[in-house]
Amino acid sequence: VTTALAWCAIVCGVASAGCTVALALRRLALARQERRRAEAEARLRPLAVMLVEGEVPDASTLEAGDAEILAGVLARYSRWLTGDARSHVARFFEREGGVDAEMRALGDRRAWRRATAAYTLGDMASTRAAPALVAALDDHARAVRAAAARSLGRLGAADAAEPLVLALVEGRVPRAVAGQALLAIGPNALPRLAELVDHDDATVRASVIELIGLLGDAAAAAFLLERLRDASAEVRAKAARALGRLAADEAAAGLRAALRDRIPFVRVSAAHALGMVGDRDSVGDLLRVARADAVPDVAQAASGAVGRIAPDLLLRAATVPDAGPHVHEAADLLELRA
Amino acid sequence: MTVQERVVPLVLVADDDPDIRALVTFRLEKAGYDVVQAADGEEALQLARERTPDLAVLDVMMPRLTGDEVTRQIRADEGTSAIPVILLTARVQEADVARGFEAGADDYIKKPFSPQELRARVQAILGRR
Numbered sequence: 001v002t003t004a005l006a007w008c009a010i011v012c013g014v015a016s017a018g019c020t021v022a023l024a025l026r027r028l029a030l031a032r033q034e035r036r037r038a039e040a041e042a043r044l045r046p047l048a049v050m051l052v053e054g055e056v057p058d059a060s061t062l063e064a065g066d067a068e069i070l071a072g073v074l075a076r077y078s079r080w081l082t083g084d085a086r087s088h089v090a091r092f093f094e095r096e097g098g099v100d101a102e103m104r105a106l107g108d109r110r111a112w113r114r115a116t117a118a119y120t121l122g123d124m125a126s127t128r129a130a131p132a133l134v135a136a137l138d139d140h141a142r143a144v145r146a147a148a149a150r151s152l153g154r155l156g157a158a159d160a161a162e163p164l165v166l167a168l169v170e171g172r173v174p175r176a177v178a179g180q181a182l183l184a185i186g187p188n189a190l191p192r193l194a195e196l197v198d199h200d201d202a203t204v205r206a207s208v209i210e211l212i213g214l215l216g217d218a219a220a221a222a223f224l225l226e227r228l229r230d231a232s233a234e235v236r237a238k239a240a241r242a243l244g245r246l247a248a249d250e251a252a253a254g255l256r257a258a259l260r261d262r263i264p265f266v267r268v269s270a271a272h273a274l275g276m277v278g279d280r281d282s283v284g285d286l287l288r289v290a291r292a293d294a295v296p297d298v299a300q301a302a303s304g305a306v307g308r309i310a311p312d313l314l315l316r317a318a319t320v321p322d323a324g325p326h327v328h329e330a331a332d333l334l335e336l337r338a
Numbered sequence: 339m340t341v342q343e344r345v346v347p348l349v350l351v352a353d354d355d356p357d358i359r360a361l362v363t364f365r366l367e368k369a370g371y372d373v374v375q376a377a378d379g380e381e382a383l384q385l386a387r388e389r390t391p392d393l394a395v396l397d398v399m400m401p402r403l404t405g406d407e408v409t410r411q412i413r414a415d416e417g418t419s420a421i422p423v424i425l426l427t428a429r430v431q432e433a434d435v436a437r438g439f440e441a442g443a444d445d446y447i448k449k450p451f452s453p454q455e456l457r458a459r460v461q462a463i464l465g466r467r
Contacts (some may be wrong), residue, residue: 041356042356045356045360046360046364048357049360049361049364050364052361052453053361053364053365053453055369060399073357076357077361078452079450080355080358080449080450081361081450081452082451082452082455083451083452083453083454083455084452084454085361085452085453086453087451158356191343289465
């Protein structure tokens with residue numbers, strides 16, 4: 001038994017030493033690989049810069065490894081650049097066949113390869129890939145759908161606004177990823193989003209209105225105002241918030257009416273929005289709500305809005321005996337901040 | 339060589355990302371400027387003091403010293419206080435931009451950026467001097 005145990009110990013010791021040596025060698029190999037890559041990047045960076053600047057150096061003689069590293073550097077550049085420089089990156093990948101290769105890879109049977117292709121296409125900056133990426137929003141793998149959404153945002157593909165909103169609402173793409181992509185597309189997405197404010201699905205309308213509030217300007221106020229009378233309370237609340245964010249003066253009357261909405265969270269949103277619009281004519285209505293609304297959250301939001309619009313009027317209102325606890329609280333907060 | 343003796347304007351480019359540094363340097367050299375490069379905030383400050391460039395293009399998020407802090411120290415030093423500073427920033431919140439101007443920056447460019455726009459801003463500032 002003793003001998004067997006001794007042999008076991010020896011075998012374990014040798015195996016453990018072997019593993020340690022293997023790990024150390026692996027680490028060395030990785031470090032060497034990393035160093036070689038960094039050296040190759042430094043060597044190829046001037047070539048990448050020339051390509052970004054629209055010059056066409058001869059890149060056809062590059063070895064396969066170098067071509068891949070050059071593509072990686074250019075893909076990084078596309079993340080940091082706009083304008084002509086970004087177009088030059090796109091043209092390079094189109095000319096060298098990179099875009100076509102990655103678009104073909106979107107049909108690969110392995111999900112990780114499709115996801116990599118969807119991600120890479122965003123960095124290649126070619127809008128030619130947008131339709132294929134829109135189709136990839138229906139891929140059965142979530143990672144592929146998320147990568148496609150991210151890349152559509154990177155490409156600023158305005159035509160993808162509607163499919164992105166639907167993917168967001170249907171939960172096919174993580175909300176943060178789809179939202180970020182739509183924000184990356186920016187104001188160019190507004191015309192497409194405006195077409196969706198009358199969508200049959202209230203969840204779509206609510207998401208679209210929220211995005212318009214983030215991307216739009218006061219010109220979007222007209223169709224948001226109509227949504228203050230939407231059948232869905234969620235949509236009415238989002239419309240009020242969006243109008244507040246856009247600080248649209250013409251929204252004040254509609255928002256004052258929304259202070260009488262039968263759903264409390266719509267009234268809260270309307271009060272907040274009036275505070276952001278800064279309409280002094282609304283102070284009377286807000287004070288009435290602050291004193292009389294039975295829902296504390298609504299009264300609190302109305303008091304806060306008055307403090308934001310006209311601190312002097314809030315302080316004066318707080319001196320009236322029946323001002324109510326929420327007006328007093330908001331006035332106290334004002335004085336504390338002062 | 340002092341600013342007065344220099345024929346070609348000297349621009350300090352500081353960014354910890356070698357890709358951005360190489361691109362900005364290429365673009366400015368092509369536009370006819372001399373460029374010195376720094377890979378972090380401390381090196382940028384040291385070069386600003388030693389070389390007194392005609393303009394500094396500083397990334398905001400740099401290791402060791404941020405672009406805001408480098409700008410503040412450039413402004414505080416009598417020898418470098420007149421150097422115009424352009425901040426290159428991926429942070430586009432208004433508060434971040436305001437912080438850069440409070441530190442003493444003359445202009446800012448947000449990433450992603452267009453190299454043509456950067457050159458135009460550099461030319462505009464150097465043209466005013």
